[in-house]
Amino acid sequence: MSRLIIVVEKTSDWGSYYPSDNVVSAQDYLKQSLNDDDERTQVINLCRSYKYLGTGYYVSLLAEARGHKVIPSVRTINDLRRRSLYGLDIEDLSGRLGKFLPAGGRDTTDFGILVYFGETSHPALEDLARQVFDAFPSPILRIEFERDRVWQIAAIKPTGLHSLSDEQEDAFAQVLDRFSKKLWRKPRARRKYRFDLAMLVDPEEKMPPSNRKALKLFIEAGSELGIEVDPIGKNDYQRLAEYDGLFIRETTALDNHTYRFANKAEKEDMVVIDDPESILKCTNKIYMHDLMLSRKLPIPRTEILYKDDPKKLEESAERLGFPLVLKIPDGSFSRGIVKVEKPENLKEAADTLFQHTALILAQEFMFTEFDWRIGVLNREPLYACKYYMSRGHWQIYNHGAKGTSKSGGFETLPVREAPADVVKLALKATAAIGDGLYGVDIKKDGERLAMIEVNDNPSIDAGVEDVYLGADLYRRIMEEFLRRMERKRLGTRA
Structure with a gap:
């Protein structure tokens, strides 16, 4: 207890x-x-x-x-x-403080608020209070503000109960x-179990990386190995330190709670998959593009476009030819990706994406009937799948206009039956990221290979990725957690 x-x-x-x-x-x-x-x-x-x-x-x-x-x-x-403020979102601070200050306080140049365990009595500043607590978990904090043309945080100080x-x-x-x-x-x-593993999930997520049956199979596999796998949600941030490890089964992003959970778990010296560095590297396609180029790995011909450089857009289109594909850096599950068939549609498509990001990628269009997905765990191949394009569409996922999403078919097979050059490329790509759990998407057109992306949070659905390995897929992942948690515990005792 x-x-x-x-x-x-x-x-x-x-x-x-x-x-x-x-x-x-x-x-x-x-x-x-x-x-x-x-x-x-x-x-x-x-x-x-x-x-x-x-x-x-x-x-x-x-x-x-x-x-x-x-x-x-x-x-x-x-x-x-x-007094480091790294990671705090203070971009709209003046606007938020303008709502907070009463009309008579417009001439105020400095003031402070108290934050108790990340909560404040001022609704306009609730999000800021939570962020400060996430960055500096402390029972009582005083956030001091000052204004010199614009509002800024002057100090964050721990405060005693006696005051x-x-x-x-x-x-x-x-x-x-x-x-x-x-x-x-x-x-x-x-305690029935040797280790406790938190599994971060969102029951409301429309396209989660694991379906409900897969989550249940992870829990069962953990139980057989002496690991209690406990599903938690985004409101369980403060409970995280209770566990020996964290397994993220939500779609990850740098700007949401999944990255905060991963970062906190790492600071608590827990075993964590996806680790924050893998999330950082994998969730941005521009970073991934430069990383793969530096490792001399094959990727589709790609150009990086800037919002304020329309000339580069036209020149890139000439070099890549049509059709071409435009991508936002942090899209997932085929979202934020647009196929441009003709030059007259290029500017409109780019402008739409530039509403969400300062940089986008323009990439040659490589049509293949399917993409290879190689699952990799701790630098070893784990599973192999063919993901076929959605019927009548050029992507695996077809996000319909009415909010529906359809995916193409799949074929799961033993890793040994996947092309050796595809598996080798997947291992080279993930070696540049880390030793976690990844899914590498690769196109193969004749003799040509192209690494499309490395997913730090790959899909593992019951009835899809586990078709060949069955329960052994979940067991292998739990065995890796067990190995790492045992190593942590022995290291602590040493």
């Missing part, structure tokens, strides 16, 4: 609240002997200060040494000292209650 410990610097700091067995003084916590039981422990460090080598700093430091999950972590404390007013104490108590309930899990008589 899970245990929650709330650490305060002085017992008087908790004086406004009901006594609780979960609350201990910093001195008592630091004096505690190491507990070797099987209980998961979450520590909320509410010390007055986290200054280097101070009491609050040592609470977080020893919590981590004891194997406890602590907020704030030592890494967060150090990040706050550096809150009565009204602020009430607000904090309400948020702490909600937050602690997310941390606690239902007690277990005894």
Whole structure:
């Protein structure tokens, strides 16, 4: 079962609240002997200060040494000292603060807000508060703003419980209650499993990378190996540290929660597939284009187009010929891809895509009856599929005008029966990315090969990719998680 410990610097700091067995003084916590039981422990460090080598700093430091999950972590404390704002979306800050400030506050040049576990009482700033907490997970933060023509964040500072007013104490108590309930899990008589693996899914996603039956088969395969595979959603971000690993079965993107989950899992030293570096490399086709060129791997003839350079658009079309294909850098499942048949349609198609991105790719059109998909796990081929083009269409997925999506047929076969040059190219392409789980799309036209893309979050659907391997496909992936989690655990003990 899970245990929650709330650490305060002085017992008087908790004086406004009901006594609780979960609350201990910093001195008592630091004096505690190491507990070797099987209980998961979450520590909320509410010390007055986290200054280097101070009491609050040592609470977080020893919590981590004891194997406890602590907020704030030592890494967060150090990040706050550096005041780095990397990764925060502050582009529309002035607009959001304009809605927040009352009419009489237009002449204000500086002010601050309090954030409790990522929540704020100011609706216009809720998203910013969550982002700040995701970047610097800490119980109480004060975000300070200043205006010099435009609003900007002046500082992000951890704040002590002792400094809150009565009204602020009430607000904090309400948020702490909600937050602690997310941390606690239902007690277990005894752990049945050696490892816990979080599987990030979205039941509402229209085209998920794994269908429901596949998710169930992953859970069953994990159970056979002593891994409890627990489906979680985007609202379970703060529970992530409970697990030994993270398996992302949602379509990944840099600008949504999937990347934040991967990044947090890596910071928590968890085993994670898809890891953040693979997401970063695979989800942008322009990055992938340059990476494959640098490795001298065959790809379709491609030109990168810029929004403010119409001349380059015309010149590229002349070099590539018609028909050609325009792609946005971060499209998935055949979305954001347009086939241009004639020169007179080129500008309109490009302008439509440029509404979403500053750069697009123009690529020669290579028609093949099907694309090869080679699944790769830890630098070894895992499965081989032929994905046929959707009936009467030039892509695998045909996204209809009425919002419907149809895909072509498929053929799954043993890796040994796939062309050797296709498998070799897939392994070379993924070697440039990492050692995770990938799906490599390759076109083969006679003797010519062209690597189309590497997917960091490949489709694994029951009844498609598992047709040849069956349950063994899911078992192999879970075995890789097991191997990595065992290695992590042994490394921690060493």
